[in-house]
Amino acid sequence: MVAYSKCMAMVDALRLFKETGSLGNVVSWTAMISGFLQNDGKEEAVDLFSEMKRKGVRPNEFTYSVILTALPVISPSEVHAQVVKTNYERSSTVGTALLDAYVKLGKVDEAAKVFSGIDDKDIVAWSAMLAGYAQTGETEAAIKMFSKLTKGGVKPNEFTFSSILNVCAATTASMGQGKQFHGFAIKSRLDSSLCVSSALLTMYAKKGNIESAEEVFKRQRERDLVSWNSMISGYAQHGQAMKALEVFKEMKKRKVKMDSVTFVGVFTACTHAGLVEEGEKYYDIMVRDCKIAPTKEHNSCMVDLYSRAGQLEKAMKVIDNMPNPASSTIWRTILAACRVHKKTELGRLAAEKIIAMKPEDSAAYVLLSNMYAEAGDWQERAKVRKLMNERNVKKEPGYSWIEVKNKTHAFLAGDRSHPRKDQIYMKLEDLSTRLKDLGYEPDKSYVLQDIDDEHKEAVLAQHSERLAIAFGLIATPKGSPLLIIKNLRVCGDCHAVIKLIAKIEKREIVVRDSNRFHHFGSDGVCSCGDFW
Structure with missing residues (x-):
């Protein structure tokens, strides 16, 4: 039966199962259920599991562990009730399979209850629960769980490290914590494991340390597609377009099979550097040579590429040729470009499209309002603001965060809540004087309020x-x-000011905004080349 299953001949396997008289044997039933699951037969596996119980064959812990992978055809709560009756819930094998099923459905609280009931928790159970917290963005719970398992004498494996590093990459967890986990992985001699090194690469790139990401990439003895794609995306987000394209060329040279994610990274690199012709060339390579059908993400990237370069006619042509209507995200890209390139009519159209799809989306109202403000049309701006008030749409406040000594400090514009506010504002006064000595003049067009120039300078x-x-x-x-x-x-x-501050203070300042990373060097130059 196992041989037939491995050869995907499930009809023959089922015939042999019935002919050999093994219908009372739980091992045979489990083997058949597993065979169907391995051959995309979830419905058949669940039917067989039901028939098994009707015929009085009692499932064992391996049967339960196998059938729980049949999501979403079978409900974990349904199996859970049976597991409790047979007292298998406390088994590490069944408990882990059950909590993993709940995690896949996003029911992390149910998974945690199952985890707490397992008697002898092995590293597989710990890693499954940690991965559950990681997938649902519960940073603190994941970090506490990692600490708890290590203090309990459980040795983490590569999947444990991969999960906790992914938590650090995807959330506001500190860079210091990520470095600590890296050090722990080195001590455990698991840092060179492919899943760990790929997670490290992604974590460092997303946390602003592209140099460390690059070092991890260079040291990898083997690379999977995740590694290649993460490095391209990392370089792209950090304004190092040429390095991103060099990695892409190396992939081609080594004949690594690319996927749609690879090209999202490539197009992003071209977008952030204004490389329109290169972006068009790689789009052709994707479609013609790699036979990858353009997705909405690819079309969105091309719209962004043309929009940032001011080629809005080409951007609109991409939208017109898309098989499905453009999303609100794509129209927001058009609207942002219209604000920069002073295309008021097209901007109004884009805003109308967004508001029709997402009337609660504050970004559309704000961008349209700002576009009118920059044009000096305070009457139209007032109408947009009035509409926001009528619809109770709230503008997303601008926050900035900095980590110092493993503690994250958050600031709003004009914030005076920080314990060291007096010193902060004294430093700002000092910087203001030194900036003016260098000839800095505030660009008041970025203050989108109808107030006098002196107040505009203070706001900036x-x-x-x-x-x-x-x-x-x-x-x-x-x-x-x-x-x-x-x-x-x-x-x-602010971009102009930070360049000068980096030069005055002889520091590298990295700013991660909603679009990308800006590396301001002590020479007063930004990695974006003033194109963002």
Whole structure:
């Protein structure tokens, strides 16, 4: 039967199962159920599991472990009730399969209850539960679980490290924590494991340390597609387009099979560097040579590529040729470009499209409002703001975060809640004087309020990223780099100011805004080349 299953001949396997008189044998039933599951026969496996119970054959722990992989055809709660009756719930094998099933359905609380009831928890059970917290974004719970398992004398495996590093990459967990887990992986001699090294690469790239990501990539003895794609995407997000394209060329040279994610990274690299012709060339390679059908993500990338370069006619042509209507995300890209390139009519159309699809989306109203403000059309701006109030749409506040000594500090524009607020504002005053000595003039067009110039200058000086940088300058050793995370796009005036601050203070300042990473060097140059 097993041989037939491995050869995908399930009809023959079932015939042999019935002919050999093994219908009362739980091992044979389990083998048949497993065979169907391995050959995409979830419905047949569940039917067989039901028939087995009707015929009085009692499932064992392996049967339960196998059938729980038949999601979503079978409900874990249904199997759970049977497991409790047979007292297999406390078995590590069955308990792990059950909690994993709940995790896959997003029921992490149910999974945690199952986990707590397992008698002898092995590393597989610990890793499954940690992965559950990781997948649902429960950072603190995942980190506490990792600490608990190590203190309990359980030795982490490569999947444990991969899960906890993915938590650090995908959430606001600190870079310090990520480095600690890296050190632990080295001590455990698991840092060179493919799933661990790929997770490390992704974590460092997403946390702003592209140099460490690059080192991990270079040291990998073997690479999977995740490694290649993460490196391309990492370089793209950090403004190193040419390096991203070099990695792509190396993939081609080594004949690594690319997927749609590979090209999303390539197009992003071209977009962030304004490489329109290169983007078009790689789009042709994707379709013609790699036979990859364009997805909505690829079309979105091409719209972004043309929009940022001011080629809005080409962007609209991509939208017109898409098989399905453009998403609100694509129209938001058009709207943002219209604001930059002063295309008011097209911007109004894009805003109408977004608001029709997502009337609660504050970004559309804000971008349209800002576009009118920059054009000096305060009457139209007032209408948009009035509409926001009528629909109770709230503007997303701009936050900036900085980590100092493993503690994260958050700032809003004009924030005066920080314990060291007096020192922060003194530092801002000092920077303001030194900036003016260098000839800096505030670009008041970035203040989108109908107020006098003096107030506009004060508003700019208190943007959240400047407060975070000022705190970083007084709270960290001289010369050490700063990493700022911002939930919105950095404005043009702040971008110009941060370049000067990096030069004045002789520091590298990295700012991760909603679009990308900006590396401001001590030479006063940004990695984006002022194209973002």
